[in-house]
Amino acid sequence: MEYIVEMLNIRKEFPGVLANDNVTVQLKQGEILALLGENGAGKSTLMSILFGLYHMDRGSIRIRGENVTINNPNDANNLGIGMVHQHFQLVETFTVTENIIMGAEGRFLLDRKKAGEKIKALSVQYGLNIDPDEIIEDISVGMQQRVEILKMLYRNAEVLIFDEPTAVLTPQEVHELMQIMRNLITEGKSIILITHKLKEIKEIADRCTVIRRGRVIGTVDVKTTSQQQMATMMVGREISFTVDKEDRKAGDVVLSVQNLNVLNNRKTPALKDFSLDVRRGEIMGVAGVEGNGQTELVEAITGLRKVDSGRIEINGREISRYSVRGRNEAGIAHIPQDRQRLGLIMDYNLGENFVLKSYYHKPYSKYGILKKEAIDKHAEKLISDFDVRAGNGVKSPAKALSGGNQQKAILGREIDLDTDLLIAVQPTRGLDVGAIEYIHKRLIEQRDSGKAVLLVSLELDEIMDLSDRIAVINSGELIDLITNDSNIDENDIGLMMAGVKRGEQQ
Amino acid sequence: MKRDYTGIVKSLGAVFLGLLAGAILMIAIGANPLKGYFYLFQGGLKSIERIGNVFAIATTLILTGLSVAFAFRTGLFNIGAAGQMLIGGLCATVIGLSVELPRLVLLPVMFLAALIGGAVWGVIPGFLKARFNVHEVVATIMMNWIAYWVVYYTIRNYFTAGLETESASMPAAGQLRVSWLSQLLSGSYLNLGIVISILCVIVIKFILDRTTLGYELKAVGFNRHAAKYAGIKVNRSIILSMMIAGGLAGLAGLTYYTGYSVNIQIGILPSQGFDGIAVALLGATSPWGVFFSATFFGILHAGKGFMNANTSIPPQISDSIIAIIIYFTATSLFIEKLYKKLRGRRADRKQIKAGGDE
Ligand SMILES: Nc1ncnc2c1ncn2[C@@H]1O[C@H](COP(=O)(O)OP(=O)(O)OP(=O)(O)O)[C@@H](O)[C@H]1O
Numbered sequence: 022m023e024y025i026v027e028m029l030n031i032r033k034e035f036p037g038v039l040a041n042d043n044v045t046v047q048l049k050q051g052e053i054l055a056l057l058g059e060n061g062a063g064k065s066t067l068m069s070i071l072f073g074l075y076h077m078d079r080g081s082i083r084i085r086g087e088n089v090t091i092n093n094p095n096d097a098n099n100l101g102i103g104m105v106h107q108h109f110q111l112v113e114t115f116t117v118t119e120n121i122i123m124g125a126e127g128r129f130l131l132d133r134k135k136a137g138e139k140i141k142a143l144s145v146q147y148g149l150n151i152d153p154d155e156i157i158e159d160i161s162v163g164m165q166q167r168v169e170i171l172k173m174l175y176r177n178a179e180v181l182i183f184d185e186p187t188a189v190l191t192p193q194e195v196h197e198l199m200q201i202m203r204n205l206i207t208e209g210k211s212i213i214l215i216t217h218k219l220k221e222i223k224e225i226a227d228r229c230t231v232i233r234r235g236r237v238i239g240t241v242d243v244k245t246t247s248q249q250q251m252a253t254m255m256v257g258r259e260i261s262f263t264v265d266k267e268d269r270k271a272g273d274v275v276l277s278v279q280n281l282n283v284l285n286n287r288k289t290p291a292l293k294d295f296s297l298d299v300r301r302g303e304i305m306g307v308a309g310v311e312g313n314g315q316t317e318l319v320e321a322i323t324g325l326r327k328v329d330s331g332r333i334e335i336n337g338r339e340i341s342r343y344s345v346r347g348r349n350e351a352g353i354a355h356i357p358q359d360r361q362r363l364g365l366i367m368d369y370n371l372g373e374n375f376v377l378k379s380y381y382h383k384p385y386s387k388y389g390i391l392k393k394e395a396i397d398k399h400a401e402k403l404i405s406d407f408d409v410r411a412g413n414g415v416k417s418p419a420k421a422l423s424g425g426n427q428q429k430a431i432l433g434r435e436i437d438l439d440t441d442l443l444i445a446v447q448p449t450r451g452l453d454v455g456a457i458e459y460i461h462k463r464l465i466e467q468r469d470s471g472k473a474v475l476l477v478s479l480e481l482d483e484i485m486d487l488s489d490r491i492a493v494i495n496s497g498e499l500i501d502l503i504t505n506d507s508n509i510d511e512n513d514i515g516l517m518m519a520g521v522k523r524g525e526q527q
Numbered sequence: 528m529k530r531d532y533t534g535i536v537k538s539l540g541a542v543f544l545g546l547l548a549g550a551i552l553m554i555a556i557g558a559n560p561l562k563g564y565f566y567l568f569q570g571g572l573k574s575i576e577r578i579g580n581v582f583a584i585a586t587t588l589i590l591t592g593l594s595v596a597f598a599f600r601t602g603l604f605n606i607g608a609a610g611q612m613l614i615g616g617l618c619a620t621v622i623g624l625s626v627e628l629p630r631l632v633l634l635p636v637m638f639l640a641a642l643i644g645g646a647v648w649g650v651i652p653g654f655l656k657a658r659f660n661v662h663e664v665v666a667t668i669m670m671n672w673i674a675y676w677v678v679y680y681t682i683r684n685y686f687t688a689g690l691e692t693e694s695a696s697m698p699a700a701g702q703l704r705v706s707w708l709s710q711l712l713s714g715s716y717l718n719l720g721i722v723i724s725i726l727c728v729i730v731i732k733f734i735l736d737r738t739t740l741g742y743e744l745k746a747v748g749f750n751r752h753a754a755k756y757a758g759i760k761v762n763r764s765i766i767l768s769m770m771i772a773g774g775l776a777g778l779a780g781l782t783y784y785t786g787y788s789v790n791i792q793i794g795i796l797p798s799q800g801f802d803g804i805a806v807a808l809l810g811a812t813s814p815w816g817v818f819f820s821a822t823f824f825g826i827l828h829a830g831k832g833f834m835n836a837n838t839s840i841p842p843q844i845s846d847s848i849i850a851i852i853i854y855f856t857a858t859s860l861f862i863e864k865l866y867k868k869l870r871g872r873r874a875d876r877k878q879i880k881a882g883g884d885e
């Protein structure tokens with residue numbers, strides 16, 4: 022029997038959207054199959070059907086050649102199918118062991134010791150390196166993901182589904198995950214991997230099924246297909262991987278941060294005497310390894326975190342004691358890192374989300390009464406300007422949008438605020454190459470129209486593609502400020518991100 | 528566009544399961560459930576007077592239900608409607624018993640007193656939550672007991688008449704009962720309170736759906752972090768929401784102690800305050816949902832005596848049904864699952880049929 026999982030002619034419709042249209046996907050025993058497709062193409066929906074979270078409208082599923090019905094995740098578990106969701110489903114205050122055995126077969130208290138041993142054994146077998154007694158909230162995101170993997174293995178999963186596993190990982194963690202996947206394959210598991218990173222598909226997958234707008238475009242052999250070809254299949258047009266950008270002279274200082282000191286959640290210094298200026302018409306990229314103070318820097322500027330000492334100025338006005346709203350009004354727009362936790366109210370519809378920062382203004386309200394027509398009109402304009410795809414237009418709740426469309430909605434809202442400073446944190450995380458290209462274009466457009474853009478990203482490529490200047494941050498200190506021109510070296514920046522200053526390099 | 532009916536289905540499901548369980552109980556004690564329900568609903572609905580009484584009971588429940596529902600939309604659990612209701616009732620009673628004013632002036636003053644009294648009782652836990660992160664459930668329960676004793680001492684020491692356990696009766700000028708309404712409904716208890724509660728339903732719906740205030744409060748309820756990011760003052764919203772919720776419960780006290788009854792009993796936390804939680808849940812925390820679920824509870828309350836008089840079924844069965852419905856709404860997740868599962872089945876069946884066609 023060649024295929025372990027076959028999803029045949031699957032159809033799934035949501036109100037207003039045909040998420041899967043006659044989709045057929047087949048996974049071979051012992052292979053890694055990549056699913057590639059634009060944001061909203063229907064990948065997560067398809068996998069949710071396989072995992073029993075959604076019911077298909079039509080089609081059939083075969084496991085090892087036999088027709089099966091999967092009504093809920095328990096059925097999926099029993100059939101040996103496991104899934105790592107993009108948003109982890111762990112109880113923060115429980116230990117690794119508790120999280121893994123929770124909901125699994127067997128008695129919770131009696132089996133705990135035996136479970137711990139089994140977990141340890143699995144961890145060694147697959148090179149996961151997990152301590153079963155650690156509390157979830159104390160371990161890194163990468164480790165939490167491994168707990169999710171262990172959870173599947175503990176339930177004897179044979180088929181593992183990963184929905185955008187690398188979007189939340191640092192480059193080092195991505196590297197380790199790839200190794201873990203290889204171990205899984207060696208041990209006889211089969212994997213379906215959803216990712217937007219063509220590089221990762223090239224590196225690890227055997228075959229790749231491309232989906233566009235709910236339909237399968239084709240399945241290709243990864244070895245013999247170039248990244249460019251895959252991208253073209255997926256979007257239906259040529260994609261440019263390089264960013265075009267004219268040289269431009271920067272203008273006056275818009276944002277000025279001076280000797281900023283900020284504490285992190287553990288009450289230790291996150292930023293140490295940090296100073297930085299961002300000017301009109303430039304993109305300032307902040308490069309650094311995750312957790313070196315970038316988050317705190319942005320939170321301090323936008324008012325989400327208290328400033329210990331130092332100054333923050335917008336157009337010369339000191340704002341470090343202003344409220345969040347005061348700062349927004351002073352001229353800050355902010356595309357936050359976590360779009361579902363900060364950027365959107367998932368239960369509000371698009372129209373309501375588009376006025377999240379302006380609902381109290383005319384024309385969206387008057388004397389405290391909301392003006393629905395104005396709100397809807399505004400939303401329709403942004404939906405078409407920023408190509409946000411949503412089944413029910415203005416009335417679609419944000420939670421029904423795919424990740425890429427959520428991001429476009431936030432981008433549209435923030436650009437529409439038309440402020441002098443735009444802060445963009447990880448603006449393309451989890452997005453397809455087409456959407457990335459689009460968002461990069463819009464950010465450069467903002468720079469060209471004389472806005473100051475502060476770009477924080479963990480992707481060095483993105484920083485190097487977009488920035489006019491690059492601020493390298495390490496342990497809360499500004500290591501160096503570099504003009505991004507032709508004689509800049511990626512390796513040097515890598516070293517600086519590790520904390521090695523320019524004079525100290527050889 | 529398809530509407531999402533899950534809320535309504537959930538509520539009707541809970542009602543259905545509650546009635547079903549009640550039927551089983553009736554069978555268990557050897558009574559005929561069809562007869563039981565016939566008399567129960569007849570007792571609630573058979574005459575104009577009885578229908579009036581249904582709404583007289585519902586009046587207070589609508590307001591406590593709204594109070595709980597409103598706080599809930601901001602993500603707060605107001606267990607303190609009972610205490611807020613007591614204080615609202617106390618403020619209105621104190622004024623009604625101690626000042627002499629023409630009715631047209633006295634009633635609005637009492638209205639304001641109840642509103643403000645309840646609001647103060649709600650705002651304190653709101654403030655504690657916003658400022659010191661004291662959980663509102665703990666704080667509102669404590670406020671309930673403080674209200675209990677405040678009423679106890681105030682009434683007992685200054686406002687009793689014949690009996691030590693209740694206040695003197697409200698003079699006619701301070702009552703919400705109006706003779707034309709009672710006469711119209713052949714002697715029912717229904718009073719001006721129903722007007723207050725329906726107006727509150729309309730006003731609260733308007734606030735939630737159409738105002739920037741409602742937008743802010745719901746935003747805080749859905750996602751506190753995003754609200755903060757948007758520049759909404761989260762703490763201020765919490766305090767405001769509890770204040771409004773308290774005010775609504777305060778008005779519930781007005782309608783209960785100067786309309787449904789005409790004096791205030793001491794040593795009792797009014798059960799309507801807690802029933803408000805059930806009303807809010809069964810009404811899916813929407814204002815009109817609250818109105819309908821309060822009316823339904825009103826029918827059960829009004830009809831249980833009649834059922835008892837005409838059958839061997841004790842009125843406790845009716846209370847049990849209410850309790851079971853509360854139980855099912857509280858565990859409404861279960862009903863939602865059931866609904867989804869049934870819908871899924873249907874989809875599967877359709878799909879099998881579709882498959883057969885091919
Ligand atoms: N629960 C839902 N209700 C309504 N529409 C939905 C729901 N879930 C997904 N959709 C819609 O179905 C389509 C496919 O969504 P899906 O999440 O499967 O896309 P995706 O390929 O995983 O995208 P991304 O790469 O952005 O995660 C989208 O248009 C989305 O708006």
Ligand SMILES: [Mg+2]
Binds near residue numbers: 064065184423424
């Ligand atoms: Mg997805």
